[in-house]
Amino acid sequence: MxxxxxxxxxxxxxxxxxxxxxxxxxxxxxxxxxxxxxxxxxxxxxxxxxxxxxxxxxxxxxxxxxxxxxxxxxxxxxxxxxxxxxxxxxxxxxxxxxxxxxxxxxxxxAGEETWCQGFSEPGAGSDLAALSTRAVRDGDAWVIEGQKVWTSLAQFAERCVLLARTGGPGHRGISAFLMDMDSPGITVRPIKTMHGRDEFAEVFLDGVRVPAARMLGAEGQGWEIAMSILPDERSSCFWQRITYLYTRLDRLLAEAPAASERQIGEAYLDLHAVRSRSRLTQHRRDRGETLGAETSIDKVLLATAEQCLYDTAREALPGVVEYGSSSWQEEYLYSRAATIYGGTAEIQRNIIAKRLLSLGDE
Ligand SMILES: Cc1cc2nc3c(=O)[nH]c(=O)nc-3n(C[C@H](O)[C@H](O)[C@H](O)COP(=O)(O)OP(=O)(O)OC[C@H]3O[C@@H](n4cnc5c(N)ncnc54)[C@H](O)[C@@H]3O)c2cc1C
Structure with missing residues (x-):
């Protein structure tokens, strides 16, 4: 079609x-x-x-x-x-x-299930390869021990794409699993975000048995799998988010007709930049190209555009973020997370400098 x-x-x-x-x-x-x-x-x-x-x-x-x-x-x-x-x-x-x-x-x-992504741990965020949740083989299952944190929607999820260590230190010792969230030994403790929602959670894993057939890829292939997920998290999933942000820009124009051309112009230009970039990414993915480090550019542009838009709303609608009860306040606060989730802005800039511009170590 x-x-x-x-x-x-x-x-x-x-x-x-x-x-x-x-x-x-x-x-x-x-x-x-x-x-x-x-x-x-x-x-x-x-x-x-x-x-x-x-x-x-x-x-x-x-x-x-x-x-x-x-x-x-x-x-x-x-x-x-x-x-x-x-x-x-x-x-x-x-x-x-x-x-x-x-x-x-x-x-x-079909909207029957929600899934979550169990990557980050208290001691492993930006340095994901340091993760310490362990999986040990026991017959036809793997037994998981450890803790995840910031797991979005864990308390609602039926399944989790989980990274755990099956081998030695570093990225080569990591494997990936599709774990059922109703397995015995899982405790989920929701964490409230600053915009007031129980959106993510701590997940404690205490002797959780995951069938061997639920390992994704082969033993030790978890890093490769994570490196396949992260480019999607940092780029191809943004197309719809950008459309949503344009609806917010339209709303801002309607609610703040006196906003200056400079204010609106900056927000529009940033949105247009990320949409142009994202269009390229969508077409590359459509052609079957493998996405990689270059998606850090999409992530930086998205986070910049999102925060600029809500900064503009804050400036053009005085008090709406600080005292307002409209969704501007909640959306403004959530926009601060755009430079953290999926890898922080600093990490994206490191990747761009090292992997794309060959500028050496940070
Ligand atoms: C809304 C939201 C949803 C999330 N959902 C999930 C989820 O579903 N699943 C999941 O696994 N994780 C999730 N996360 C976690 C997210 O991936 C991590 O917060 C992120 O990778 C950063 O890790 P950290 O919080 O441990 O910070 P740290 O890695 O401790 O970083 C702290 C600060 O140090 C800086 N820093 C660290 N290393 C370097 C470096 N080498 N050079 C320069 N600066 C550096 C960082 O940029 C940051 O400013 C979510 C986070 C948010 C905010």
Whole structure:
């Protein structure tokens, strides 16, 4: 199916099927809305386009997924962060997972499940290769001991893409798993973000048994798998987020008609820069190119544009962030996380300097 044909058909379908949110806010409501949107789009086939058939899709160009995300965000049908999680985890799971693991992808597409990403630990964030959660083989299972932190949506998730150490120190000793979150031995303790939501959590793993067939890739291939997930987390999942940010810029123009051209111009230029960059990335992915270190540029541009937009809102709507009760305050606070999640701004700049510009060690 061609992009223009897909977009025209999708728009007509969305005009006929009212999927606007009916919830009254809050994370539970937003997750329920996301499930509702995904289920409807899956049943109508839109959500399956661009995904391989063996993972529950209908095949076709990968770029159709970005077009779908764009149309969903332009109508504000789902939270952009929640919507994009599938683009972060599912492509790598399909690439490396056993048939047993890949069989779960349709549950994500159809909005039946939520997944989380168990990478960061109290002693391993930027230095992810230092992670110390251990997995030890015991018969036909791996037994996991350790702790994860900042695991987004862990308390809602049915499954977790988990990194654990199966070998010696460093990145070569790491393996990846698809772990069921209702396995005995998992304790999830939600953490409140500064924008007031229990969005991420500490996850304690105490003798958790994960079947051997749920290892992703081979033993010791976990770093390679993480390096496949991170470029998606730092680039290809942004297309819909950028559309969402444009809807916020439109809202700002409507609510602050007296905002200066300089204020609005800066926010617009930053958004336009990341959209242009992201368009290139979407097309590269569509051509089947492997994404890598260059996606750190997308991540820096996205974080810069998002923070500039909300800084502009704060300036143009005095008091709305400090004293307001509108969503500007919550969104402003969340925008501060854009330079942290998926790898901090400093780490992205290190990657750009070292790997892309060959400027040597930091
Ligand atoms: C909203 C949100 C959601 C998240 N969701 C998840 C999730 O679902 N799963 C998950 O696994 N993790 C998640 N994270 C965690 C995120 O990946 C980490 O916070 C991030 O990688 C940074 O690690 P850290 O917090 O341990 O900070 P640290 O690595 O301790 O860094 C602290 C500071 O030191 C700087 N720094 C560290 N090393 C260097 C260096 N070499 N050069 C220059 N500066 C350096 C950093 O830039 C940062 O400013 C989430 C974080 C946020 C904010």
């Amino acid at each position: 061609r992009v223009d044909e897909f977009r025209t058909g999708l728009r007509a379908w969305l005009d006929e099927h009212d999927l606007r949110p009916v919830h009254d806010g809050g994370l539970d409501g937003e997750l329920a809305q996301l499930s509702r949107v995904r289920r409807a789009l899956f049943e109508a086939g839109w959500m399956r386009r661009g995904w391989p058939e063996h993972a529950g899709g209908l095949g076709g160009p990968v770029i159709l997924r970005a077009v779908l995300g764009e149309e969903v965000m332009a109508r504000n049908l789902a939270d952009p962060g929640l919507y994009t999680l599938i683009e972060v985890l599912a492509p790598t799971l399909i690439r490396y997972g056993s048939p047993d693991a890949v069989a779960f992808v349709p549950t994500l597409l």
